[in-house]
């Protein structure tokens with residue numbers, strides 16, 4: 001905030017001297033909020049209690065989070081045997097139940113029962129635990145579901161964030177049909193309730209389920225996961241199949257060049273499931289959203305405008321796109337002695353569809369924390385990937401460095 005204030009003051013001074021307006025170059029309004037929209041708990045296949053997971057995000061400097069269990073909301077009475085809670089844990093050390101008991105020791109918060117000789121614990125509903133953690137303007141929990149549909153053996157998972165009622169997965173006649181029908185079910189609920197719902201298509205390369213062409217052609221889709229912290233989602237692709245970032249470029253090129261549709265916007269998420277060690281632990285990927293208020297509606301509105309970026313460790317103090325001068329400016333927050341490489345990536349209008357190298361080309365590269373790119377007129381779109389010299393704290397694949405991804409610009 002101090003930086004923004006200083007920038008505004010500087011701008012006002014310059015404007016006074018030059019007798020010009022500040023509006024063109026002043027930063028967009030709003031605060032940056034950090035959030036994760038893809039998380040699992042004991043309500044589906046996660047291995048910890050929702051309260052413990054929520055507290056982890058609260059303690060680790062997140063402003064908002066969404067627990068997105070498979071095809072279920074944390075609503076209604078749900079009991080789970082302590083054996084089943086224990087089975088989820090595959091590492092040594094205190095069990096989820098022991099930690100839960102220790103956290104709420106001396107209170108009557110935890111409910112257990114004997115069900116014909118089986119000891120069970122009741123999973124708390126979101127409506128019960130949300131007030132323990134939420135604080136207006138400081139920490140927000142958004143209700144969510146990972147709608148987990150499939151076509152044949154291909155998993156088609158779509159997160160619906162800020163939904164009001166559970167949406168059962170919808171079947172269909174092809175991968176694209178399933179994607180489309182589930183996205184339509186989300187938008188129907190949005191229309192019915194008047195509450196905006198953020199829908200993002202998850203981990204396209206998980207079991208190689210979704211291709212870039214699928215993502216391009218299901219035009220209802222606005223967001224997808226350019227990074228997901230689960231280690232088995234084939235983030236980098238393989239010898240014959242593109243990774244998530246290239247999928248983004250291929251899909252956006254098809255959308256803009258052939259379908260006259262808007263580009264997909266990219267989110268980064270945790271998809272965390274294990275909270276006692278284990279390979280799907282939290283804190284790997286998140287989004288930073290520049291919104292007016294820390295409220296679901298305000299966050300989703302900003303995201304639909306593309307006013308956010310995805311990150312696995314890099315923070316931006318400023319991110320400005322000036323459509324008139326086609327200038328994209330970034331201020332990367334310094335991080336001890338890390339160095340940063342920013343690449344401007346995009347596809348030219350005269351690209352060669354047969355040559356994958358002309359799709360999502362690296363157009364320019366800059367080092368340092370203050371970066372300005374001019375986006376040439378002949379681009380379908382351009383976006384920036386920033387890579388730090390520092391390794392990801394808790395990598396999901398070998399050799400992972402901290403990164404951030406800004407949204408496509410220059411396409412309107």
Ligand SMILES: [Zn+2]
Pocket residue numbers: 146157202203
């Ligand atoms: Zn999933």
